[in-house]
Amino acid sequence: MHLNDRLKHRLPVALTAAVALACSLWFGCGTTNSNQGKPFANSAVTETLLRNGDQLTIRVDFGGNQPPQANDSVVDENGEVSLPLIGRIKAEGLTTSGLAERIQANYVPRYYVRCNATVMATIRFFYVGGEVRAPSRYTWSEDMTLLKAINTAGGFTEYANRNKVDLLRGDKKKTFDCEELRQHPVKDIPVQPGDSVYVPRSIF
Numbered sequence: 001m002h003l004n005d006r007l008k009h010r011l012p013v014a015l016t017a018a019v020a021l022a023c024s025l026w027f028g029c030g031t032t033n034s035n036q037g038k039p040f041a042n043s044a045v046t047e048t049l050l051r052n053g054d055q056l057t058i059r060v061d062f063g064g065n066q067p068p069q070a071n072d073s074v075v076d077e078n079g080e081v082s083l084p085l086i087g088r089i090k091a092e093g094l095t096t097s098g099l100a101e102r103i104q105a106n107y108v109p110r111y112y113v114r115c116n117a118t119v120m121a122t123i124r125f126f127y128v129g130g131e132v133r134a135p136s137r138y139t140w141s142e143d144m145t146l147l148k149a150i151n152t153a154g155g156f157t158e159y160a161n162r163n164k165v166d167l168l169r170g171d172k173k174k175t176f177d178c179e180e181l182r183q184h185p186v187k188d189i190p191v192q193p194g195d196s197v198y199v200p201r202s203i204f
Contacts, residue, residue: 124193
């Protein structure tokens, strides 16, 4: 093959390779990573929304020579927490990071030039007592229900009145028939942090 013919034959191939290389470097369209731009499946963290009764540690740093302030606070019955200078602010329904942002917005620029707030919620609990095999305080999770709470506490004793189980939330009490809930799981009742489940003793 004549030299010019060989050059003509190789030029499109070389040009195609050069374009592909430039595309890979500029646009990142070389080897495709299916996870690019997406979080790993097990790396997503869902923050729980704050509720009444949640115990919080709030740390506020204003920079400069002023030492950071740390406050232990409880979300009260109005869904609020109280902090120096800014007073009461709404916390219920926010995540811990959302509350931190709200705190910062209340301090800056009204009181300080800058502010860095962090909010940490203590571990949440629920309580199970009465005629269960292991009455105690247990760590709460978002999928906790009345039947799951009883199972967490070891299940009913042989003396339990399964038809009249009390769920106490603050100053309110409701009674549920757990046998009915077992037959109709869709009716199972969510348990919230701070709730108390009490299983009475059967009279028979």
